[in-house]
Amino acid sequence: MTSLPSGLSPEPGACARAAIRRRALPGVVWLVAASTAAGALSPAGPARAGVWSNVNPGGGGAFTCVGAGISGTIIVGSDIGGVYRSDNHGATWENVGSSGGGLIRSYVSSVAFSPDNGSLVYLGTDGGLYRSGNAGKSFSVSFTGGYWSAIAPAPSDPNIVYAAEQSSYTSTDPVIWKSLNKGLNWVPVATLPPGSRVIKLEVQPNNPSHLFALSGYEKLAASSAPRRALYVSNDAAASFTNVHGDSTAGGMTGNPWDATYDPMHPDTIFCTSVVGGNVDESSSWSGYTWRGSQSGGPWTQVSTHTGAIIARQSTGEIMTIDVRRDGPGCSECGTFKSADWGASWTRVSDMTGWDPGWIGSIAWAYNEATSGVGKTLGKDPTNSAVIYWVTPQFVWRTTDWGSTFTNMFTNPALPGFWTGRGINNVAPASLSAGGTTLYAGFYDLGIWRSLNGGASWQPSNDPAVTGEWDGKGGCCMTILADPVRSNVVWASQGDNMTTSNVVRNTSSAVPGTWTTTAGVPSGFVSGLSVDPSSPTSNRTLYVTSNGDVYKSVDDAQSWSKVFDCDSCYVTGASGGTVFTGGARGLWRSTNGGGTWSELAPATFHLGPNAYPLNSAKWSGPHSILISGGAVYVANYGDHRGLYRSLDGGDSWSLIRPDDFAMTVHVDYNGWLYLGSSSATNAGGNAMSGSTGIQISRDSGATWSSLNTGLPWPFAWPIATMPEGTGNVRVFIGSSGSGLWTAVAYVVNPLPVGDELGPGLGLVGFRPNPARGRVSVAFTLSSPEPALLEVFDLAGRRVFRRDVGSMGVGSHLVPLGTEFRPAPGMYNIRLSQGGRSVHVRSVVVP
Structure with missing residues (x-):
């Protein structure tokens, strides 16, 4: 343990x-x-050290690569989550990162297992090449720097391993490296032509000196338009030759898309080609399957189908899988198989009956990996009928050589709800609890709700405002449940970060019950806050859109602009005082948004006013909270951290440094x-300081x-x-x-009658949540005068009692008939000798 x-x-x-x-x-x-309530489903996924439980709907993306070892371990790489590994065929997954996992960057670009050792794993990342000796439970760095896009051990001599490195995640300048001792030492052995981007390396099954390097599209380098090419080496990577050729001289029609060796005829390479423009970003293309030779010569067209290609180790069957999103009804979609060296082909499946997971649409569920078609499929060395498939959102598996595919990321729970298996790779942007309902807003999955503490989840995305997602996903950067009316929730929702709207729901976010509010322009919407002093049936709220602040006085049904800030992205409000902040610093209004003044610009105004909203990170205030007479600001930036003001924002102190x-x-x-x-x-994040x-x-x-x-x-x-x-x-x-x-x-603080020395402390209501008669538990540190006060969320004091005469020690004081609270949340303050402590407690009906 x-x-x-x-x-x-x-x-x-x-x-x-x-x-x-x-x-x-x-x-x-x-x-x-977290334990699970009776009758609820246990959250899927391992809880490391028995402390935290992973609670997600499952999936999300993007997934970049997949590999499996002879021990049965599966490893999936991701763009922001590092490594996901499973030892039980994908029933559950463990996320491996920096804490105990050894990774220093979170973007995984390639993975490979040693053919003769299921515990030996090679991993390429944006920022280093790694090696694991315990089946991916932890990794050690072989090289730091670079973008390692492909790794390939030699099947006939596992001591020999090849790897491809680009100088950065967007560059097209590959260097081929080689190890002769299972990745313990590496040397550079070749460079490929400028403009190339290696997405796949494969070594000939029976000759460790023969290999190919496939160059082509990868999303990170899409703007560089990498050349599509198939390079072959016959001299242990000392040199490479571009072999895909010219269609008028025995070469392929179109450009190489994916390739594989034939295990039964090791000198044979099967390659798919694609004809068209930016085919990886569209669903309209054509292409072919070709048969060629390691030793050179012309290419023979064997099929009019294209896509990802894979060879079955035990039989030599060749399969192509068209990865376009059209789904059933598309004449080219699905799987095609040849058992006779490409002479004839059978359509194994048109995708009908495949598992769509929680997204509910086969056309949405299946497409190519983020790192390109060449990294979409992976073999299982323990079972030749098993293929793994990764996409920008999901992970799939076939156990019948492509006839059907099932998901590896989620399980159905309550009707309409899903429980993740521990492989997620998502970007949660906002969380809010309303009563016993938890609402989550994701950058990539949109809005979800859980009725059982995260054990299962239901999507709640509105097709009317999610654009091309069509309700199957979306972007939600802010979500807020009313602190009193648990059925009321407000959120941003859109196709992406910069095309969102404010939506409102009075039915606990039941799918199909959202309404779009008026007055806030579509754009980067963030920073929802509610003034707790406003009427519970007609709330006053604040939000930002495109950096400006908007106010609603009718429960978010309509909005008006109250501050043309340009770069304010978060808000906080209480009792008519409003704070907002972002790249332009921290601002305050004491009259409900009528006028504004900047606060402590040297502390909070850290960067340029204009901020490109592509990673939701700016220098300056990221979160504002008003609680118990204090104002807190999480201030993102060098030598900054968490700040607190005890005088309404006039002065500030740094209470925890954190960049x-x-x-x-x-x-x-x-x-x-x-x-x-x-x-x-966004991925590739350095861990230092977080x-x-x-x-x-x-x-x-x-x-x-x-x-x-x-x-x-x-x-x-x-x-x-x-x-x-x-x-x-x-x-x-x-x-x-x-x-x-x-x-x-x-x-x-110490319970009543504890034998340890006393101190000033405040537990709060007992019981908590409280119902009916209420007591307060606290300790006093001296016989000095002390004051116990209770405030509602509007800041009104509803109870006051001098308690200093009770003396040093722990006390449990019934509030009696002086305090008949309405249901809701209360702030409690205990003051003595110039010190104050605060807690929040809840009264339920």
Whole structure:
């Protein structure tokens, strides 16, 4: 079992028992794996170290490559999530990243297993070449730098391995490297013509000195228009020759698209070609399948079909799979097979009956990998009938040599709901809890909702506003549930980050019940906030679109612009005071958006006003929170971090330095969270400095990390729900690995009668959530005067009592008839000797 830092329990039962039998330790956070309520489905995917559970619908993308070893392990590469590995044929998956996995960049571009050792894995990334000796559970760096786009061990001599490196992720300047000792040492042996982009290397089955390099389209280098070519080497990669030739002189018609050796006739290369322009970005093309020779000579056309191509190891059958999105009804779509060296072909399937997963459409479900057609398919060396297929969103498998394909990323749960298997690779942008419903907004999957703490999910995307997604996905950068009316939720929704609208729902985001609001222009919509002092039936809200601030006074049915900021992307409001911020700094209005003034420009105005909104990262405020009389700002940038103001924004103090401060959150207990992430919606992110999720129970004076069990130190959106008495269910969104949940148990302040020394502390309502009669638990550090106060979310004080006379120690005080609270959330403050502590507590009907 992985060892845990002090204060972290290895499993829920141990944590619960420890909380009973141990003396309470001030400031200790116990974080345990989220348990599943009776009748709910257990979240799929492994929870590393028993701390966090991965809770996602599954899939998302983009997936870049796939490989499998003789031990049965499968590894899938991704653009923002690193490695996903499975030891049980894809029933569940584990995400391998920087935390214990050894990776320093999150974009995986190639993978290969040693033919004779299922534990030996080679991995290419944007930023380094890696090697694993434990089947991909962890990796060590062989080379840093470069973009390693293809790797190929020699089947007949596994000591020999070839790899292709480009100088950067967009470059077209490949260098071929070679290792003679299973990747322990490498030397460069050849360069290919400028303009080439190697997407596939393959070594001849019976000769380690014969190999080919396929050059072609890869999305990262699409703007460079890489040349399509098939280069062959007969001298162990010392030199390469472009062999696809001219169609008028025995060459191929069109350009090479994918290629493979024939295992039964090792000198034979089968290659597909494509005719047309930017065919990888469209569904209209034509092409052919060709048979050629390692030793040279003309190419023979053997089929009028094209696509990805793969050879069956045990029989020598050749299969092409057309990867266009048209689906059943397309005359070229599906799988075509030849068992006689390409002389004749049989259409094995037209895709009818294939599993579409939660997306519900075969045409949407199946297409080529992000890294090109040559990396779309992978073989299973333990079963020649098994093929793996990766796409920009999903992972599929056939066990009958292409007749049918089934998904490897999700399982159906409740009707209309899905439970992921642990392979996600998504970019969660926003989380919000409304009662017991959790709402999630993704950069790439749009809007989803969960009714059972993330155990299963239902998509809720509106076809009317998701453009080409047609409701099967979309982009949601901000989502907000009303803190009182759990059925009301507002969100942004669109085709992508810069074409979104504000939508409104009064039915707990049931699919098909969204309405588009008026007054906010389509664009980059973010930073929804609600003024908690506004009437619960007619909320005042704020949002930004294209960097400007908009206000609604009719529950988000209509909006008007109140600040022409140009580069403000987040808001926060309470009692008529509004804050907004972004690349243009931090601004405040004390009259509901009527007039604005900039605050502390040297602290918050860090970069140019104009910001290209392609990665959701700008220097400046990323999150604004008003809670318990304090204003918090997560300020992203060099030598910045989490700031707090105790005087309404006139002055600020840095309470936690963090260059990647993305979000700040306060739960119902008043515990303060900071989310830090160097990654958002783009891959290849360096890990240095990103600190993930941090928690403070003393208003930012001290902090603890809650990252144990997470594969990457990324925490962007954060949401919480009450969990039992005094406990908190924490949800975070992590770029790549997606959504995670755990339950935090905290032993501080000391329970009544504890033998340890006293301190000033505030637990809050008991029970919490409270119903009927309410008590407050707290400790006093001295006999000095002390004041206990309760405020509603509008900032109105609804209870006050002097408690200093109760003396040093722990106390549980019934509030009696003085306090008859309405259902809702309350801020509680305890003050003594110039110090104050704050918590939030909930009253339920």
